[in-house]
Amino acid sequence: MSKTSSNNTATMGRPKFDPLRDLISGAIMAATSVPQLIAYAETVGYAGWRGLATAGPPLLMWGLVTGSPFMNAGVTAITALMSKSDLDGESYLREHGEEAYVELVAAYSMYCGIASVVLAVLGFAKLAGLVPKPVRTGFKWGCAVSVLTSALPNGLYDTGASQIKSLVASNGTWNTMIAWIKINVPQATGAISVMGIFYSLLHPWEWAVVPAVVFVVGTWFIMNGQNLLPKFLPPGTEVILVTALTTWSSMNFDYSGGVVGEIPTLDAEAGILIPGTNGWRFPVEIMDYRKVLNAPLAESMGGWHILAVTSTLFAAVNFLSIMGIAAGFESENGISWSPDRELVAQGLSCGVAALVGSAPVSGSLSRSLVSRMTGTTSQLACILTAFIWILAMPYMSIMSSTPKAALSAVIVSAVVKGVCLPKDLMKLQGINFLVGWGTGIVTALLSPTLGFGIGLIFYLLSMPFQPKQTKSTKQD
Numbered sequence: 207m208s209k210t211s212s213n214n215t216a217t218m219g220r221p222k223f224d225p226l227r228d229l230i231s232g233a234i235m236a237a238t239s240v241p242q243l244i245a246y247a248e249t250v251g252y253a254g255w256r257g258l259a260t261a262g263p264p265l266l267m268w269g270l271v272t273g274s275p276f277m278n279a280g281v282t283a284i285t286a287l288m289s290k291s292d293l294d295g296e297s298y299l300r301e302h303g304e305e306a307y308v309e310l311v312a313a314y315s316m317y318c319g320i321a322s323v324v325l326a327v328l329g330f331a332k333l334a335g336l337v338p339k340p341v342r343t344g345f346k347w348g349c350a351v352s353v354l355t356s357a358l359p360n361g362l363y364d365t366g367a368s369q370i371k372s373l374v375a376s377n378g379t380w381n382t383m384i385a386w387i388k389i390n391v392p393q394a395t396g397a398i399s400v401m402g403i404f405y406s407l408l409h410p411w412e413w414a415v416v417p418a419v420v421f422v423v424g425t426w427f428i429m430n431g432q433n434l435l436p437k438f439l440p441p442g443t444e445v446i447l448v449t450a451l452t453t454w455s456s457m458n459f460d461y462s463g464g465v466v467g468e469i470p471t472l473d474a475e476a477g478i479l480i481p482g483t484n485g486w487r488f489p490v491e492i493m494d495y496r497k498v499l500n501a502p503l504a505e506s507m508g509g510w511h512i513l514a515v516t517s518t519l520f521a522a523v524n525f526l527s528i529m530g531i532a533a534g535f536e537s538e539n540g541i542s543w544s545p546d547r548e549l550v551a552q553g554l555s556c557g558v559a560a561l562v563g564s565a566p567v568s569g570s571l572s573r574s575l576v577s578r579m580t581g582t583t584s585q586l587a588c589i590l591t592a593f594i595w596i597l598a599m600p601y602m603s604i605m606s607s608t609p610k611a612a613l614s615a616v617i618v619s620a621v622v623k624g625v626c627l628p629k630d631l632m633k634l635q636g637i638n639f640l641v642g643w644g645t646g647i648v649t650a651l652l653s654p655t656l657g658f659g660i661g662l663i664f665y666l667l668s669m670p671f672q673p674k675q676t677k678s679t680k681q682d
Contacts, residue, residue, distance in 0.1 A: 218539060218540035219539070219540045219541065220275060220541055221275060221582070221583040221584070222583060223583050223584050223586075224581075224583045225586060227581045227582070227583050227587075228582060228583055228584055228586040228587040228590060229587075229590055230580070230581065231577060231580040231581050231582040231587045232582075232586070232587040232588065232589070232590030232591040232594065233590070233591075233594060234440045234442070234576070234580045235278065235573060235576060235577055235580070235587065235588070235591040236590075236591045236594035236595055236598070237442070237446060238440070238441070238442025238443070238445055238446060238576060239261075239280075239442075239573055239591070240258065240449070240602075240605070241445050241446075241448075241449045241608075241612070241613055241616045242445075242572075242573075242616060242617075243257035243258050243261045243280070243281070243595075244257045244258060244466055244605065244608065244613055245257075245357070245613035245614070245616050245617050246280075246281045246282065246283060246286040246565075246617075247260075247281070247286075247565075248360070248610065248613060249283065249286035249287060249290065249353070249356050249357070249617070250281065250286045250289050250290055250295065250311065250565045251290045251295035251296065251299055251307065252299075252304055252307060252308055252311070253304065253466075253467065254466045254467070254605075254608075254610075254613070255466060255467070255468075255469040255470070255602070255605070255606075256308070256563065256564075257281065258469070258595070258599060258602050258605070259491070259562070259563075259599055260559065260562040260563055260564035261280055261281070261564070261592075261595050262490065262592040262593070262594075262595035262596035262599075263490055263558045263559075263561065263562050263564075263592070263596070264279065264280065264555040264556070264558045264559040264562070264564055264567045265278070265279060265280055265555070265567075265588055265589075265591060265592040265595070266558070266589060266592035266593070266596075267551075267554050267555045267557075267558040268280075268551055268554075268555040268567070268588060269585045269586070269587075269588040269589035269592060270585070270589065271547070271550060271551040271554055271555070272547070272548060272551045272585055272588075273543055273544055273547050273548065274531075274532055274535060274541065274543055274548070274574075274585070275541065275582055275583060275584045275585060275587075276535055276539075276541070276574050276577050276578040276582055277528070277531055277532060277535070277548075277569055277574045277577075277588075278569070278570050278573035278574045278576075278577050278588050278591075279528075279551070279552070279555055279567050279568060279569050279570060279573075279588075280567050280570050280573065281559075281564060281565045281566075281567055282524075282527070282567075282568055282569075282570050282571075283349070283350075283353040283617065283620070283621065284349045284353070284523075284524065284527065284568070284654065285524055285565055285566050285567060285568050286565055287349060287352050287353055287356060287654060288349075288520055288523070288524075288566075288653075288654045288655060289311060289314060289565040289566060290356075291352075291395065291396075291653040291654055291655065292314070292507075292516050292520065292653070292655055293307075293310055293311065293314060293503075293506065293507075294395075294506070295307065298310060298506065306501075308493075308563045309493070309497045309498060309501040309563075310501045310502070310503055310506065311563065311564070311565050312493055312498045312501070312559075312560045312561075312562075312563045312564070313498050313499070313501035313503040313560065314503060314517065314520075314565075314566065315556045315557070315559040315560040315564060315565060315566045315567075316498060316556070316557060316560035317503070317513060317517040318517045318520050318521050318524075318553075318556045318566040319521075319552075319553045319554065319555070319556030319557035319559070319560065319566070320517070320553070320557075321514075321517045321518045321520070321521040321553075322521040322525070322549055322550070322552045322553030322556060323549075323550055323553035323554070324518075325518065325521055325522060325525070325549060326546050326549040326550045326553065329546075330522065330525075330549070331525065331529075331545030331546045331548070331549040332545055332546075334522065334525055334526060334529050334545065335529065337526060337662075338638075338641070338662075338665045339634075339638070340634050340638040340639075340641040340642035340645065340661075340665065341641065341642070341645050341658070341661040341662055341664070341665050342526060343630045343631055343634065343642050343645075343646075344631065344641065344642040344643060344644065344645030344646035344647075344649065344657075344661055345523070345645055345646070345649050345654070345657060345658050345661055346624075346630075346646075347624065347625070347628050347630075347631055347642075347646040347649075347650075348645065348646040348647065348648065348649025348650040348654070348657050349649060349654050350621040350624050350625050351396075351400070351625055351646070351649075351650035352396055352399070352649070352650055352654065353617060353621050354403075354617075354618060354621050354622060354625050355396070355399040355400055355402070355403045355650075356399065357614045357617040357618050357621075358403055358406065358614065358618065359402070359403075359406070359614075360417070360421075360463075360464060360610040360611060360613065360614045361417060361418065361420075361421030361422075361425075361610075361611045361614035361615060361618065362406055362413045362414065362417065362418050362421065363406075363413065363414050363417065363463075364414040364417060364462055364463050364464065365464060366464055366610065367402070369414075370402045370405065370406060371402070373405070373409070373412055374401075374402060374405050377405070380401070380405050383401065384398055384401055384402075387401070393652050393653070393656065394651050394652055395652070395653060396649075396650050396651045396652055396653060397651040397652075400650060400651065414462060414463060416461065416462050416463060417462070417463030417464075417609065417610075417611035418611070420452055420463070420609055420611040420612055420615070421611040421612075421614055421615050421618075424448045424452065424611070424612050424615030424616075424619075425615040425618050425619045425622070427444060427447070427448055428444050428445055428448055428615055428616065428619040429619045429622075429623070431443070431444025431445075431447070431448075432444060435447075440576075440579075440580055441575075441576045441579050441580065442576055445616055448612055448615060448616070449608060449612055449613075449616070452608065452609045452611070452612040453604070453605065453607050453608045453609070453612075456607040456608065456609050457607045461607075461609060463609050463610060463611050464609070464610040464611075465606065465607050465608060465609055465610060466605055466606055466607070466608045466610070466613075467606060468603075468606055469602055469603045469605060469606050471600060471603070478490055478492070488596070489596060489597065489599055489600055490562060490596055491562065492561055492562065493560075493561060493562065493563050495561075498560060516655055519655050519658060519659065520566065520655065521549075521552070521553070521556075523654070523655070523658050524552065524566070524568035524569075525548075525549050525552060525568070527568050527569045527570075527571065528548050528549070528552060528568060528569035529545065529548075530571070531569045531571050531574050532545075532548060532569075535574075535578070539578075548569075552567070552568055552569075555567045572620060628646075631643060631646060636671075636673060637668045637671045637672060637673075638668075638672075640664075640668070641661070641664045641665050641668050644660075644661070644664050645657060645658075645660070645661030645664060648660045648661065649661070
């Protein structure tokens with residue numbers, strides 16, 4: 207056997223358990239993911255600090271149930287975006303306030319968790335791989351576009367999306383176009399966001415200078431930092447540096463843009479009392495289950511039947527992320543996985559997310575790759591990450607001054623390349639090219655849930671025109 211093949215064999219299979227390596231990897235993951243936690247909470251629609259306060263318990267449950275040593279989970283760009291879209295977050299926040307919206311989000315997490323477990327029992331996990339590639343590819347691109355449109359406002363303006371709305375409203379032509387969309391195609395909430403971004407890009411003189419500079423420079427550094435920083439630094443260091451430097455600048459200078467804001471301290475009587483510790487409490491605030499159960503989720507969606515369909519679609523779509531991550535680790539590292547187990551892990555983690563007021567969770571590709579790169583050997587690493595987040599929450603007030611423009615840079619740096627250069631979409635040929643792009647455009651202009659469903663319809667309509675599959679194509 208050659209030296210190369212020997213080395214490849216040595217890297218295949220489940221790593222040998224090493225608690226010290228897991229501790230180091232878990233600590234790195236905890237530090238590098240903090241900006242994402244805040245940024246994705248903003249994407250859901252509630253205060254960024256809630257991302258910090260609610261991330262630990264769902265990840266803890268995930269670590270206890272998953273069979274993958276590398277896979278990490280939490281609120282992702284897609285789960286955050288789908289939650290806000292499915293719940294019509296902006297309208298609900300405006301009418302009922304943030305506390306009521308958090309209860310609605312928690313209730314949605316609970317039903318998505320139930321749907322995940324039911325799907326696992328019904329054997330859906332084994333069928334998920336049958337979702338056509340052009341639908342998956344187009345859906346992923348459409349979601350990336352939506353994530354980009356939700357992140358850009360905080361990077362270009364002092365007050366983010368609200369400032370874009372006021373600027374568009376003051377422009378007769380643009381205001382007329384958006385009003386037409388709202389009246390004639392009310393489901394096209396994504397189209398309104400896309401229109402707002404086009405307006406912003408065509409009117410750069412209206413940008414807020416300081417946030418825009420923070421955003422552009424931050425995005426560039428995060429995307430190129432690994433080539434500029436010493437190689438011994440762990441992945442994600444560039445994110446920490448951008449966040450730390452901009453937070454320090456915001457604290458010491460007159461920063462004009464939006465910031466994370468005050469992070470409330472946990473009430474002394476809140477948290478989970480640990481027996482035999484003289485009153486010491488585990489710093490996790492559990493929601494009142496009665497408020498979660500009584501949240502008007504079905505009413506706001508138009509009925510229980512719509513809630514059932516929407517939550518089931520949510521669970522199914524987000525399991526595709528887990529499936530992609532686990533399949534990648536299987537092919538690259540020889541780590542087998544159980545689809546049923548991972549779907550149950552998603553369901554139970556969403557259930558815990560409901561208890562703490564978090565949006566639904568799923569597998570995170572970026573955090574899972576960082577986990578593997580930093581030497582994780584077992585699920586203990588993400589369990590330790592969860593404990594670090596939970597125990598560090600009382601000291602997170604330092605993030606209060608973090609500019610939202612820097613958090614936008616974290617999000618945009620992760621998706622902008624895939625949006626502008628959609629290689630997987632461009633590889634599609636013939637009728638699948640149309641199905642993929644059609645799914646992506648509908649997902650971006652309507653909503654992720656509608657986009658996925660319509661994408662499947664596109665594929666079914668295209669089946670008579672699909673090329674005949676060869677034996678090798680079927681195997682692929």
